[in-house]
Amino acid sequence: MVSLSSITTLAQAFDLFDRSEIDAFTLDDAVYLKLTNVIGDAETLSRVLAPVADYYASRIMQFDVGNGGFAQAAYNIPDFFGPAAQGYRTLGLTEAADLIDRAAAIATQERAKFTA
Known part of the structure; x- marks a missing residue:
């Protein structure tokens, strides 16, 4: 099998x-890592094709939430909540998208307490 670092x-x-x-999991990791080198912020994300944006935003959200929960995602990638929810809706995962929307609303409320 080919190593991820050689791709x-x-x-x-x-x-x-x-x-x-390579299997689908390795392909997913390779694509995500390559896009991470190109898409660093929500502004750049807004300039890529919709399918790429949907994939990347949902994948980075999955990674951050899986690594440290929604609190970590709210801290690291707050501007990706909307695009990530859109990505999950595109995939037909509306319950996940709704959960992201609810987490985004809570994060916005919490941030307002610290910036007021």
Whole structure:
């Protein structure tokens, strides 16, 4: 099996996947890591194609929430809540999108307490 660190481009990642040399999880990690090098903020995210934005925003939200919960996501990537919810809606995961929207509202309320 090919190591994730040896994958240098998105084209290579998809080629390896097409040839069954990497599995879907490795492809997902490779795509996410490559996009992380390009998309650093919500402004940049707003300039990429919608399917890419949906994927990246939902994936970075998944990573942050999985790593430290919604509190960590609210601290690290507050501008990605809306795009992430949209990404989950695009995937048909409306309950997850609604949960992200509720977490965003709570985070906004909590931030207001500290900036008032």
